[in-house]
Amino acid sequence: MDVSKVTMALRFLVVEKIIGTCAILVLLLAVWRLIYNIFFHPLRSYPGPLLYRASRLSYIFTQLQGKLPFKVLEWSNKYGPVIRIAPDELAYTHPDAWQNIYGHYTGAKVGGHEEFPKSPATYQTKGIQVSIAGDVRDRHRKLRRQLAPIFSERAIRDQEVIIDKYVSLLIKRLHEYCEDEISYADGEARPGRKKTRPNRLDLRAWYNWTTFDIIGDMSYGESFGCLEKAAYDPWVADITETVRSGPEMQAFKLLGLEDLLVLGYRWQWLFSARTEHEKRVEQKLNRRIALGTKRNDFLAPLIENKHDWDRGTIRSNAAVLTIAGSETTATTLCGVTFLLLNSPECLQRLTEEVRTTFDSEEEINMTSVGKLTYMIACLNESLRRYPPVPTGMPRVVPKGGATIVDQFVPEGMVVSVWQWAMYHSTKNFKEPFKFNPDRLLNSNTEDKVDTLQPFSIGPRNCIGRNLAFGEMKFILARILWNFDMELATGSEDWMEQQKAYFLWLKPELPVYLKPVRRKV
Numbered sequence: 359m360d361v362s363k364v365t366m367a368l369r370f371l372v373v374e375k376i377i378g379t380c381a382i383l384v385l386l387l388a389v390w391r392l393i394y395n396i397f398f399h400p401l402r403s404y405p406g407p408l409l410y411r412a413s414r415l416s417y418i419f420t421q422l423q424g425k426l427p428f429k430v431l432e433w434s435n436k437y438g439p440v441i442r443i444a445p446d447e448l449a450y451t452h453p454d455a456w457q458n459i460y461g462h463y464t465g466a467k468v469g470g471h472e473e474f475p476k477s478p479a480t481y482q483t484k485g486i487q488v489s490i491a492g493d494v495r496d497r498h499r500k501l502r503r504q505l506a507p508i509f510s511e512r513a514i515r516d517q518e519v520i521i522d523k524y525v526s527l528l529i530k531r532l533h534e535y536c537e538d539e540i541s542y543a544d545g546e547a548r549p550g551r552k553k554t555r556p557n558r559l560d561l562r563a564w565y566n567w568t569t570f571d572i573i574g575d576m577s578y579g580e581s582f583g584c585l586e587k588a589a590y591d592p593w594v595a596d597i598t599e600t601v602r603s604g605p606e607m608q609a610f611k612l613l614g615l616e617d618l619l620v621l622g623y624r625w626q627w628l629f630s631a632r633t634e635h636e637k638r639v640e641q642k643l644n645r646r647i648a649l650g651t652k653r654n655d656f657l658a659p660l661i662e663n664k665h666d667w668d669r670g671t672i673r674s675n676a677a678v679l680t681i682a683g684s685e686t687t688a689t690t691l692c693g694v695t696f697l698l699l700n701s702p703e704c705l706q707r708l709t710e711e712v713r714t715t716f717d718s719e720e721e722i723n724m725t726s727v728g729k730l731t732y733m734i735a736c737l738n739e740s741l742r743r744y745p746p747v748p749t750g751m752p753r754v755v756p757k758g759g760a761t762i763v764d765q766f767v768p769e770g771m772v773v774s775v776w777q778w779a780m781y782h783s784t785k786n787f788k789e790p791f792k793f794n795p796d797r798l799l800n801s802n803t804e805d806k807v808d809t810l811q812p813f814s815i816g817p818r819n820c821i822g823r824n825l826a827f828g829e830m831k832f833i834l835a836r837i838l839w840n841f842d843m844e845l846a847t848g849s850e851d852w853m854e855q856q857k858a859y860f861l862w863l864k865p866e867l868p869v870y871l872k873p874v875r876r877k878v
């Protein structure tokens with residue numbers, strides 16, 4: 359008998375047994391986990407779909423498909439305004455949740471609780487520098503204090519000359535692309551191409567180019583040159599990848615694979631577009647620093663206070679301001695354009711407002727657009743129908759737990775308001791899928807208009823709200839002054855076909871533009 363063969367066989371049997379036992383243990387543990395999550399977890403009494411209450415996997419799967427906000431609405435209609443969407447996570451569509459989760463607290467002394475920290479699985483990754491949008495409380499407060507003055511209404515008005523420069527360039531370029539001598543083929547406007555159908559332009563691109571060029575100048579002292587080239591800069595083109603990779607990175611963390619994510623990120627076999635993006639930010643930052651600190655732009659406070667911040671902090675904040683400050687605004691402009699083009703009466707009323715309020719285009723500026731009450735209602739209604747941040751903005755319940763929408767939630771649980779679902783719930787708005795700006799002009803008890811907080815509230819609300827609103831009113835007014843618009847055929851389901859991640863993954867928005875001819 360061959361002893362070595364017997365030893366080998368025995369070894370094989372032992373190894374097989376160990377693997378088998380481990381597999382059974384893992385399986386038992388997983389089953390126990392499911393049972394625990396359903397019957398013994400501190401959130402067991404909260405309603406929600408069984409598969410999601412039982413395991414995180416269902417949440418991750420639906421989130422990666424970009425469908426979670428739509429599911430939350432479905433569940434909100436079925437289970438009510440507080441839904442358990444993962445074993446340790448609650449989604450809210452109840453208006454009180456805004457204040458309870460995101461509001462300012464004055465500390466335990468007056469019976470409040472501490473500020474709810476941002477959930478690390480969404481906002482922080484080990485070893486990767488976070489920005490103001492993800493930073494921990496003390497660093498956040500300092501960053502916010504230094505940046506706030508530059509985002510005040512007055513400071514933004516002082517920057518009007520920059521905004522005006524790019525909006526005027528947008529209008530000039532759109533006119534050029536609408537001129538008869540410019541011809542184009544395949545519906546894609548480009549000088550020198552043969553014309554098929556007139557003036558069909560992708561407004562998603564033009565809005566993105568404009569808001570990126572503005573933010574580029576306001577942050578780094580140089581635009582991305584998108585409007586000049588009528589083409590995407592690689593940086594701008596990367597945004598889609600950044601939007602898509604957000605939930606993928608979150609999935610790694612929720613599955614306990616953060617170390618693998620960090621390794622992959624460092625060695626660039628995961629999310630390499632993000633690493634490339636960081637390199638480009640660094641190059642722009644170098645050029646900005648070479649300009650000195652005299653410029654009154656968004657990066658000046660961080661560069662001036664460089665003893666407070668290392669290079670990584672300045673870089674990550676430069677990157678987040680660029681994306682947060684442009685993609686969201688361009689998204690809302692696309693949304694309002696699409697919704698108006700699908701509501702001819704609203705479009706006509708708004709066009710009339712713009713063309714009768716002003717006698718000439720020169721009268722349209724960042725201050726005078728404040729008179730356009732119907733436009734403000736249209737923009738707010740678009741932010742309701744198509745909020746740029748459609749998902750939850752997850753926070754962790756602080757030590758001691760908290761009462762949210764009259765129910766106690768234990769510490770450590772993840773909670774958030776889901777904007778898209780909240781704004782489309784019939785509990786909050788009558789005919790929620792209807793684009794109806796009048797609901798924001800006439801007081802009406804059926805619409806809970808205070809629910810609408812697209813810029814969030816509290817200490818971590820949007821720092822760029824003044825800029826965003828000023829810019830959107832100004833761009834939309836100038837477009838409506840100059841052009842008549844019609845939605846290109848084939849785009850009727852533009853909004854329905856989108857995936858909703860932390861931001862929307864939006865397709866092109868082809869629109870026919872016809873310049874308005876005025877008698878001189």
Ligand code: HEM
Nearest residue numbers: 490491682683686687746751812813814818820821822826
């Ligand atoms: C329509 C346009 C915009 C919308 C709807 C919007 C919405 C939001 C929301 C909901 C948040 C909170 C995110 C969270 O809690 O995770 C936020 C944060 C933020 N936004 Fe905006 N935003 C817009 C435009 C802008 C602009 C123009 C800028 C700047 C140039 C900007 C810069 C930021 C920054 C830096 C934060 C993080 C603030 C902090 O944590 O203190 N946003 N925004």
